[in-house]
Amino acid sequence: MKNYLNCETTIWSWLSTKDHKRIGVMFLVSVTLFLLVGGVFALILRLEHLTPGPTLVSPNMYNQLFTLHGVVMVWLFLIPAIPAGFGNFFLPIMLGAKDVAFPRLNLASLYIFWIGAILTIYGVLDRAADTGWTFYPPYSSQTYTKATPVLLGVFVLGWSTIITGVNFITTIHTLRAKGMRFMDMPLFAWALYGVSIIQILGTPVLGIILLMVVMDHSFDWGLFDPARGGDPLIYQHLFWFYSHPAVYIMILPPMGVVSEIVTSMAHKNPLSYKAIAYSTFGIAFVGFLTWGHHMFTSGMSELNAGIFGILSMGVAVFSAIKVFTWTGTLYRGSVWIRTPLVYIFAFLFLFIFGGMTGVAVAATSLDVHWHDTYFVVAHFHFIMVGASLTAFLAALHYWWPKITGKMYFEGWGVAGAILVFLGFVGTFFPQFLLGNAGMPRRYYHYSEQFQALNVLSTAGSWVLALGLLLVLVTLIWSLVAGEKAPANPWNSRSYEWMTPSPPPKENFPETPRFVRGPYDYHLPLEPP
Amino acid sequence: MNLAVPKLQHHFEDLPKQAHAARLGMWLFLASEALFFSGLFTLYAAYRAHYPEIFREGVAHNDLVLGTVNTFILLTGSLFLSLALWALRAARRALSVLLTAATGLAGLVYLIIKATEWAHHMAEGIFPGGRGRFFVENPEPAWAIFYTSYYGLTGFHAIHVTVGVGILAWTAWWMHRERVGPAAAYKLAIVGLYWHFVDIVWLFLWPLFYLLRNPA
Ligand SMILES: [Cu+2]
Numbered sequence: 001m002k003n004y005l006n007c008e009t010t011i012w013s014w015l016s017t018k019d020h021k022r023i024g025v026m027f028l029v030s031v032t033l034f035l036l037v038g039g040v041f042a043l044i045l046r047l048e049h050l051t052p053g054p055t056l057v058s059p060n061m062y063n064q065l066f067t068l069h070g071v072v073m074v075w076l077f078l079i080p081a082i083p084a085g086f087g088n089f090f091l092p093i094m095l096g097a098k099d100v101a102f103p104r105l106n107l108a109s110l111y112i113f114w115i116g117a118i119l120t121i122y123g124v125l126d127r128a129a130d131t132g133w134t135f136y137p138p139y140s141s142q143t144y145t146k147a148t149p150v151l152l153g154v155f156v157l158g159w160s161t162i163i164t165g166v167n168f169i170t171t172i173h174t175l176r177a178k179g180m181r182f183m184d185m186p187l188f189a190w191a192l193y194g195v196s197i198i199q200i201l202g203t204p205v206l207g208i209i210l211l212m213v214v215m216d217h218s219f220d221w222g223l224f225d226p227a228r229g230g231d232p233l234i235y236q237h238l239f240w241f242y243s244h245p246a247v248y249i250m251i252l253p254p255m256g257v258v259s260e261i262v263t264s265m266a267h268k269n270p271l272s273y274k275a276i277a278y279s280t281f282g283i284a285f286v287g288f289l290t291w292g293h294h295m296f297t298s299g300m301s302e303l304n305a306g307i308f309g310i311l312s313m314g315v316a317v318f319s320a321i322k323v324f325t326w327t328g329t330l331y332r333g334s335v336w337i338r339t340p341l342v343y344i345f346a347f348l349f350l351f352i353f354g355g356m357t358g359v360a361v362a363a364t365s366l367d368v369h370w371h372d373t374y375f376v377v378a379h380f381h382f383i384m385v386g387a388s389l390t391a392f393l394a395a396l397h398y399w400w401p402k403i404t405g406k407m408y409f410e411g412w413g414v415a416g417a418i419l420v421f422l423g424f425v426g427t428f429f430p431q432f433l434l435g436n437a438g439m440p441r442r443y444y445h446y447s448e449q450f451q452a453l454n455v456l457s458t459a460g461s462w463v464l465a466l467g468l469l470l471v472l473v474t475l476i477w478s479l480v481a482g483e484k485a486p487a488n489p490w491n492s493r494s495y496e497w498m499t500p501s502p503p504p505k506e507n508f509p510e511t512p513r514f515v516r517g518p519y520d521y522h523l524p525l526e527p528p
Numbered sequence: 529m530n531l532a533v534p535k536l537q538h539h540f541e542d543l544p545k546q547a548h549a550a551r552l553g554m555w556l557f558l559a560s561e562a563l564f565f566s567g568l569f570t571l572y573a574a575y576r577a578h579y580p581e582i583f584r585e586g587v588a589h590n591d592l593v594l595g596t597v598n599t600f601i602l603l604t605g606s607l608f609l610s611l612a613l614w615a616l617r618a619a620r621r622a623l624s625v626l627l628t629a630a631t632g633l634a635g636l637v638y639l640i641i642k643a644t645e646w647a648h649h650m651a652e653g654i655f656p657g658g659r660g661r662f663f664v665e666n667p668e669p670a671w672a673i674f675y676t677s678y679y680g681l682t683g684f685h686a687i688h689v690t691v692g693v694g695i696l697a698w699t700a701w702w703m704h705r706e707r708v709g710p711a712a713a714y715k716l717a718i719v720g721l722y723w724h725f726v727d728i729v730w731l732f733l734w735p736l737f738y739l740l741r742n743p744a
Contacts, residue, residue, distance in 0.1 A: 077573050098539035100551045165630040166556040175539065200560045212680070221657040223571070227667025228658060234574045238567055453575035 003405070003502040013302025018103035019505060023110050024089030025403065028396075030113065031085055032472075034076035039465065042070035042257060046427070046461040049454045052446050059444045063130035064145065066442060070133025071150060075157050076117055078388055079246065080482065082253035083199075084109070084164050086395050087192045089403060091168060092493060093496045093503060094186045096177025096512045101170035101242030109163040112156060120153030122146075134239060137232050138222035142214035148218050151210045158207040161249075165199030168192050177514055186494050186518040187263075187276050191256025194280035198245045198252070206242035209235060240291035248287045250384055254391030255322055258344055261328045261398050264492035265341040266333025269519040271325045282318035286311060296364050296370045305363045305364045312362035319355050323348065336490065339413030342396035346421040347387055347399065354382025357432070372442075386424055393420065393471060400475065405502040408482060412474040419467030426460025491525065494518045530544060530692045534712050547714035558725045561688075565729055568681050572736060575677060579670035584684045586674035588741040591645060595738035598641050604632030609696075609720050616703070616713045625704045626717070631723065632696035635689050642686055649675070656680070685733060690728045695719055 004021045014022055045065050048055050055064065088106065092099055093341060100106050123129055129150040133141040140147050166303050172193055176185065182514040213235070215221040222228040224235045255276075261269050270276055292308030300308075326348065336343070357379040361367050370376055393416075435441075439450045446454065488497035495518055501507045516523045540546040576583045592716035612627035656679040658672025699719050702708070708715075 101539075102553060103537075162557075162560050166553050166560070169556055170549050170553045173552055174545055178541075201563050202554055204560045204564040205567045208564050208684075212571070215656075215680070219657060221680075222672065223676055223680075229673045231574065232576065234571060302739070307677075470635070477677060 001500065002371075003500065004346070004505045005405070005502050007505050018099070018107055020088045020092050020100045020103065020106060021389070021403075021503065021507075023106050024087070026110055027080060027088060027113070028085035030117070031077050031081045034072050034117070035081075038069055038072035038077055039468065040360060041065050041072065042313060043461055043465055045069060046458040048444075049446070052448055052451055052454075054444075055313075056419075060130065062444045063132075063442075064128040067129050067132050067150075071120060071129075071154065073234070073384075074133055074246070074250075075154050078250040078384055079157075079161060080164075081388075081392050082257060082395065083168070083192060083195055083249075084113070084160070086257070086399060087168060087188075087253065090399065090496055091171060091189060091192055092175065093499065093507050094173065094189055094518070095175055096180065096495065096508070096514060097171065097175035098506050099175075100167045101174055102167050105163050106167055109160045109167070112163070113160040114161060116153045116156035116158075118153075119149050119156060119401075120162035122369055123149030123153060125209065135210065135213055135245070135526055136239075137213055137216060137235050138226065138230075140213055140521070141222075141224060143217075148214055151214045151217070155207050155210050155214075158203040161199045161203050165196035165203075168196040170476060177455050180514060183273070183277070184514070184517055187259035187270065187273065188256040190277040190280050191252050191259070194284040195252040197281075197284050198249050201288070202242040202245040202249070205238055206246075209238040233295070233299060236295055237291065240294045241288075244291040244294065245284075247383065248283055248382075248385075250388045252283065254347070254388050254395075255280070257391045257395045257398075258322075258326055258347060260494060261340045261344050261394055262329050263434060263519050263521075264398070264490045265336050265338060265344075267336070267491060267521050268329055269517075269521055271328035271331075273519065275321050275325050276433050279318040280427035282321075283315055286314050286318065290315065290362075293362055293367070298369045302364075309362045309364050309367075313359050314417040316355055316359045319351075323352060338397075338490070339408065339410060339417055340394045340398035340419040342414055343390045345396065346417065346424075347390045347394065349423075350382050350386030350390065350424065354379060354386055357382065363483055372440055373422050373435035374431040374441055376441045376472045377441050378435060381428045386428070390420065390424075393417070396471075396475070398490075399496075400478070401489050401501070402496055402501045404479060404482075405485050406478050406482035407485050407489065408478045409474050411471065416467055416471040417476065419463060419470060421467075423460050423462070423464030423467050427457050427464055428460070430454070430457045430460070488525070493520055493523075493525070534715065543711070550714060550718055551721070554721045558721060561725060565684070565732075568677075568684060569732065569736075571679050572681060575670075575673050579673065582668060582670035582739060583674050584743065585679070586671065587737060587739070590678075590738055591648070592738050592741075594641055594645050595734055598638050599730065599734050601634050601638050601641070602730050605631040605638075606724055606727045608634065610721055613713060613716050613720055616708070616716055617710050619710050621703060621708065624716070625700050628696055628700040628703065628719075632693050632700065635693040635696065635723075639686060639689055639693070642682065642689075646679075646682075681733060682737065684731055685726070688729070692723050692726050696723065 004019055006340055014026065017023065044057065045062070048057055048062055048065075080255060088100070123146045127144070127146045129143070129147045130145045131143055131147055134485050135147065135151060172185070172189060212221070212223055216223055216225065221232055224230045224232045259270065290308060290312040292304055293312045296305050296308075325468055357375075361370055361376060361379055397413055400406070434453050434457075437447055437450065485501040487500050490497065493516070495512070495514060496503075498512065534543065534546075536543055537546060540549065564596065580685070608627045609631040612624045612631065615621075615624035615627060651661070654675050656676050658669070663672055696719065699716060703712075703716070706712075
C-alpha cells in the first residue's frame with residue numbers, strides 16, 4: 001500500500017517535501033545525530049575527570065568541550081527534538097488535518113535549522129568557543145576563540161524555533177477536524193501549544209542579546225564591557241529571560257508525551273484532562289517570571305531574590321499537578337508494561353527527584369551554597385536528561401511503529417531502558433554529593449577527596465552510553481528484521497492510531513470523522 | 529477583467545479559513561518581533577537609568593527636525609497603505625497599486641533621511657563602539673554607550689524598514705501583474721500588519737532618541 005514513505009523515493013523528493021511527516025522524520029534524524037555528537041563530548045569530559053589532574057585533554061580543550069557539549073545538547077538536541085520532530089509528525093494527524101498551516105515555512109524551518117547547525121559546527125572545528133553555553137560577557141566578547149560563528153549559529157537556530165511555534169499555534173487554531181473543540185484535542189497538542197508560546201515570546205530576546213554579543217566580539221562595540229561603561233548584568237537578565245523559559249521548551253513537550261503514553265498504556269482516560277491542559281499554561285506563564293534565580297550570587301536585592309525564589313517554587317505546584325494526574329491515571333488502569341511505559345517510570349522518578357532539588361535551589365540561602373557547584377549540574381541534568389531524554393526515548397519507542405511501520409524488539413527495548421536509567425543515575429547522582437561537598441563546576445582540576453565519586457560518575461557515563469548505543473542499534477535493526485506494525489499496537493484511542501502504520505501521504509485514507517474523544521476508553525474501538 | 533482569486537491550498541477547508549490562518553500567523557510573528565525590539569528597549573532603559581544626564585544630552589544632540597519629519601513620513605505612508613487596502617476591497621485595483629507603491633516610496637524617503645542623519649553623526653566623528661574624535665573630546669564612557677545603542681536600535685529598525693520597502697514594491701508589482709481582486713485583499717492586509725508594526729516601533733524610537741531631551 002502507498003504510504004508517506006514509499007509514495008516517492010528520490011532524495012530530492014525528501015529534500016523538497018512539504019509533508020510534515022517527512023520534515024518531522026528529517027528533524028528526528030538530525031537531532032539524533034547531534035545527540036551522539038553532544039554525547040561524545042560528554043564522554044570525553046567525564047573521562048577527563050577520572051583523575052584530579054590532567055587526564056586526557058588540555059585545560060583549554062576542556063573549556064571548549066563543555067561549551068560545545070552544552071550548545072549542541074541545548075540548541076541542536078533538546079529544544080528541537082520533541083516539538084520539531086514528533087510535534088511536526090503528529091500534531092496534524094492528531095487534529096485530523098492534512099498538514100500544518102504553513103507547509104513551505106515548515107520546510108524552511110528545517111533548512112534554517114541545518115544552516116544554524118552548520119554555523120555552530122563550523123565554530124567547533126577550529127578554535128572552538130570556550131565561553132560556556134551561557135556566553136557571559138565580558139569574557140565572551142573578548143575570548144580569542146571563535147565565539148561569533150557559534151553565537152550566530154544559535155541566533156539562526158532561534159528562527160527555526162520561532163517558525164515552528166508560529167506554525168503550530170496557527171495549525172491548532174485553524175486546522176482542527178470538523179467538530180473538534182479545543183477541549184477535545186489530544187493532550188500532546190496542548191503541550192505543543194504551550195511550548196509554542198514560549199518559543200515565540202522567549203527566543204527573540206535571546207536572539208537579539210546574542211546578536212549584541214556578536215557586535216561586541218566582532219566589532220568591539222563594548223556594550224557589555226564594564227571597563228567602557230557597559231553592564232554585563234543586563235546581559236545576564238536578558239539571557240535568562242529566555243534561557244529559563246527554555247527549560248520549559250525542553251520539558252513541556254516531554255510532558256505531552258507522558259500524557260499520551262500514560263493514557264494509552266493504562267487504557268484509561270486521564271484522571272483530569274483539564275488539570276493537565278491548564279497546568280501547561282501555568283508553567284508557561286510563571287516560567288517567564290523566574291529568571292532571576294540564576295543570578296542570586298551576581299548582585300541582586302534581597303527583595304528581588306525573595307520574589308524570584310518564591311515564583312520559582314511556584315512552578316513546582318503546576319508540575320506536581322501533572323505528576324499526580326499521571327500517577328492517578330495509572331491507578332486501577334489496565335496497564336500494559338511496555339518499553340515506552342518503562343521509560344515513563346524512569347521519567348517520573350527522575351523528574352520528581354530533579355524537580356524537588358529545583359525547589360531546594362530556588363531557596364536563596366541554599367542556592368548561595370550550591371551555586372556554580374556540581375549540585376546545580378546534577379539538578380539540571382536530572383530535568384534535561386533524566387526527564388527530557390527519557391521522554392524522547394519513550395516517544396521514539398511508542399511512535400516507532402507508526403513512523404516506520406515496523407515493531408521494535410520489546411525485550412531489547414526494556415533492556416535499553418533499564419541500562420539508560422541505571423547509567424543516568426550512576427552518572428548524575430554522585431554529582432549531587434560532589435556539589436554539596438563543594439566541588440565547583442567547570443573546573444579542570446579538582447581536589448583529591450572528590451576522586452571516588454568522580455570515578456563512579458564516569459563509570460555511570462559508560463553505562464549510559466552503552467544503553468543509548470543499544471537503543472540505537474536495536475531500533476535500526478528493527479527496520480530490517482522487525483515485525484510489520486499493525487495500525488494500533490497499543491489498543492489506544494488516540495487519533496494517530498486510527499490511520500495505517502505508516503500513514504498515507506494525506507494522513508488518513510479518507511477525511512477522518514472523530515466521533516469519540518481521544519481518551520474515551522469506555523467506548524469500543526470502532527473500525528477505522 | 530480578471531479578478532484573480534487566491535488558490536485554496538489542499539489542507540484548508542475554505543478560503544476564509546486560509547486567510548484567517550495567514551493573518552494569525554503574521555500576528556504571532558509580530559509578537560515575536562515585538563520581543564526582539566523589547567530586548568533592545570530594555571538595554572536602552574537600563575543604560576538610561578545608569579546615565580540619565582548624558583543620555584539626555586545625547587538626545588538633545590540629535591536633530592529634532594529630521595527625526596520629526598521622518599515620523600510624519602512614516603505615518604503618511606501608513607495612511608496610504610490603509611487607503612490602499614480600502615481601495616482593493618472596493619475593487620479599485622489601479623488606485624490600490626498606486627497607494628501601495630507610494631507607501632514604499634515613503635519608506636525609501638525615510639531611509640534616505642535616516643542615512644543623512646547617520647552621515648552627519650559620522651562627519652562629527654561619532655561611530656559605534658565609541659570610536660571617532662567625538663569621543664576623544666567627550667571621554668565619559670556613557671557617550672559611547674549612548675551612541676552605540678542609538679546605532680544599534682535605529683539600525684535594527686532601518687533593516688526592518690528596508691525589508692518592508694522590498695515587500696511593498698513586490699506587493700504592488702504582484703497586484704498589478706496578477707490583476708488581483710478584493711478576494712486577495714487579505715494578503716495586502718497582512719503586508720499592512722507588518723508595515724504598521726515597523727511604524728509603531730519608530731513611534732517608540734522617536735521619543736527615546738529625539739523628544740526626551742529636557743531636564744526633569
Ligand atoms: Cu532557571
